[in-house]
Amino acid sequence: MRVTNALMSKSFMRNLNNNMKNVYTYQEQLSTMQQVSRPSDDPLKVSKVLDLNNEIKQNDEYKTTINDSIDFANVQDSALGNATTSIQRIYTLTQQAANGTYNDQDRQAIKAEVENEIDTLMDSLNTSFGGRYIFAGNNTTTKPFTKEASVDGAIPKVTYNGTADNTSKEIARGVTIELKTDGSKLMLTGEDGSDLGTFFNDLLTALDSGDTEQLGGDLLSTVDKQMNNIINLRTDIGATQNRLVAAKDRNESEYLNLKTTFSNTQDIDLAETYMKYSMEMVSYEASLQMGTKILQNNLLDYIR
Numbered sequence: 001m002r003v004t005n006a007l008m009s010k011s012f013m014r015n016l017n018n019n020m021k022n023v024y025t026y027q028e029q030l031s032t033m034q035q036v037s038r039p040s041d042d043p044l045k046v047s048k049v050l051d052l053n054n055e056i057k058q059n060d061e062y063k064t065t066i067n068d069s070i071d072f073a074n075v076q077d078s079a080l081g082n083a084t085t086s087i088q089r090i091y092t093l094t095q096q097a098a099n100g101t102y103n104d105q106d107r108q109a110i111k112a113e114v115e116n117e118i119d120t121l122m123d124s125l126n127t128s129f130g131g132r133y134i135f136a137g138n139n140t141t142t143k144p145f146t147k148e149a150s151v152d153g154a155i156p157k158v159t160y161n162g163t164a165d166n167t168s169k170e171i172a173r174g175v176t177i178e179l180k181t182d183g184s185k186l187m188l189t190g191e192d193g194s195d196l197g198t199f200f201n202d203l204l205t206a207l208d209s210g211d212t213e214q215l216g217g218d219l220l221s222t223v224d225k226q227m228n229n230i231i232n233l234r235t236d237i238g239a240t241q242n243r244l245v246a247a248k249d250r251n252e253s254e255y256l257n258l259k260t261t262f263s264n265t266q267d268i269d270l271a272e273t274y275m276k277y278s279m280e281m282v283s284y285e286a287s288l289q290m291g292t293k294i295l296q297n298n299l300l301d302y303i304r
Contacts, residue, residue, distance in 0.1 A: 045265060052262040058173070059255050066171050066248050068130075072179060073241045076134050079127040080234040083186075086121040087227045090114055090203075094223050097207055098216030111207040118200055122147055122158070125186060135183030137163030144183045158197030160187050171247045180237050188229045196226060 096102065097110045125135055125145045132140035144162035166178040187195040194202075199222050206214045 048265055049262070052258060052265060056255070056258050056262060059251060059258060062170070062172055063248070063251050063255070065169055066244055066251055069169050069171065069177065069179060070241065070244045070248065072129050072134065073237055073244060075127060075129040076180065076237050077234060077241065079124045079134060080230055080237065082124040083121050083230050084227065084234065086117045086124065087223065087230055090117050090121075091220070091223045091227060093117070094203065094215055094220050098212050098220060100212055104210055107207050107210055111204060114203065114207065118147070118158075125183065133162070135162065135181060135186060137165040137182055137184070138167075139163050140181075145186075158200055160184055160197075171244070172251070175247070177240065177243060177247070180233060180240065185233055186230065188226055194222075199223065199226060 093110050093114050097107050102110075122145050126143050127134050133142065133144050136142055136144040139162045142161050144160055146159055146161060148157045148159070160183055162181075162183045164182050164184040167181045168176045168178055170176050187197065189195040199219070202214075203219050203223070205211075206219055
């Protein structure tokens, strides 16, 4: 009889401990609102939760890169918009200066306005964003376009000080995009070595000399090419902006999917968990009541 009661006591204690463990598990889940809190709870699920958490962090990093790139491209578009306005004004002034009815004094006034527009154009192309020049290639801390000061009446020279590089950004796993930071494209170097700086020199020289034939011929044609070049680069940047906006939409969609999967894997179903907790509590309390009788019988057997 004593042997039987002893076995019943051991069985009771084992079951009671299991009930206590289950109650504690559900209590912890209700307090943390999470299915697992440590690797020992469910190693496979914890591993999946950690992987999902890393994916969410990576997604957030890509989101930051995309937003920064969109802002960068917007600044580029605005700068080229201003540059386009300046070059269009230079085109109009060149066309006016080619008119034979204009005298030297008129052309000097046009020259002064052209010089102002050149300075405005340089300012636009030297725009910076977050401390980085947007058209300097890899030399982001160096002003890309400079105009040497006029000395003894000499025509100032425009030079490009950046590199011929675009900037790559990773916007998703295995997906990169190039920001158009190669400012050398804006110089539009021709086969004869002429570029934007050469054009400005030739234009100002022709205005000084009153060369209406050159103003209305090659120079007017060149300023048109320079204007189209700026517009084409702005179009490329617009395409980059569209791609970045699409990437942002995909990033946000992926974020929602990851958060949903993470929630389904980690978060508890409150109603279901509370129901299980209540059932385990009933079982635990019943075990305690039954244990009282078993322990009393054991004690009586020991006294006998």
